[in-house]
Each structure stands twice: as C-alpha cells, then as structure tokens.
Amino acid sequence: MLPGCRSVISQDSGALADILIREGHALEFGAFALEARSTPGHTDGCLTYVLSDRTMAFTGDALLIRGCGRTDFQQGSPETLYRSVHEKIFTLPGDCLIYPAHDYTGQMVSTVEEERTLNPRLTQSCEAFVQLMNSLNLPEPEQIDFAVPANLKCGIQDAAT
Numbered sequence: 001m002l003p004g005c006r007s008v009i010s011q012d013s014g015a016l017a018d019i020l021i022r023e024g025h026a027l028e029f030g031a032f033a034l035e036a037r038s039t040p041g042h043t044d045g046c047l048t049y050v051l052s053d054r055t056m057a058f059t060g061d062a063l064l065i066r067g068c069g070r071t072d073f074q075q076g077s078p079e080t081l082y083r084s085v086h087e088k089i090f091t092l093p094g095d096c097l098i099y100p101a102h103d104y105t106g107q108m109v110s111t112v113e114e115e116r117t118l119n120p121r122l123t124q125s126c127e128a129f130v131q132l133m134n135s136l137n138l139p140e141p142e143q144i145d146f147a148v149p150a151n152l153k154c155g156i157q158d159a160a161t
Contacts, residue, residue, distance in 0.1 A: 078130040
C-alpha cells in the first residue's frame, strides 16, 4: 500500500505484520530508537514504545490520560493491566511525556508523574482497580466487528472488501 513502509506489531497480538516484535525490541530510525515494552492487559499484544532517552512514551491503549484501556474483551485482564502500567510505565522518570493512542476529551499529552498521582483508576490499589474495571459494564464498541479484524491485519483490508 505504501512503498517502502513496513508494518510492525507485537508478536503476542496474534496479528499479521511485516515485523513481529516483543519486549526489549528496539525500532531504530535516524538518530532515535524506540524500545518496545510489553504492557498487556487491554489486549495480550499491547506495547508501550519508550524513546531511547526516556523523555517520551507512546502508551497505546494501556495508559490513557486520566484513564486506561478497557479490560472486558480481546484477552483483557484488569490485574495484568494494573501490573503492566505500574511496572513498565510508572517506573519511567516523572517528567517523561505520555502520548496515548487516543483521548476522548481532546487531551494529547500527560506525564508519568501526572498519571501516577492523578489517574483516578490507577492510583487505587490493585484490588480496587480490578473491582472497578469488572463493574464498568461498558457497551460493546459500535465498530468492534470491523476494528478487530482490521487490527489483526494491521489495518490493511482485502481489495475485494
């Protein structure tokens, strides 16, 4: 689809891509590199990408600004997500910028310290977090039947569809 462009995804996702990566893999580009950190819990394949100088982290759906990804489908696990965020993201320097995959309120960036101290879900104990996540009773996403198959092919759709 895009000449010279290759898709990259977590080996643990079960998805198809040109490059399958795992914890510790470094994606190098120019003078920079992103370290892949396995942060499952929203899905088995969630990764957080940390810039080599630890000033930025791209957290996908694991850690959102003042929230986190849901854990009620696609191999989700609240216990696993809590451990992932606390062990792989909250251990970064406090001033490390956090860029989530998306935000429903228009916020685009936070810091590790802000989320460690202000995130209403992840400042709780693991037990309280699990209870909260298991009681959310969220509706199924409207586009889930389209999004999941697309995610499993890195967004590339068959030409026939």
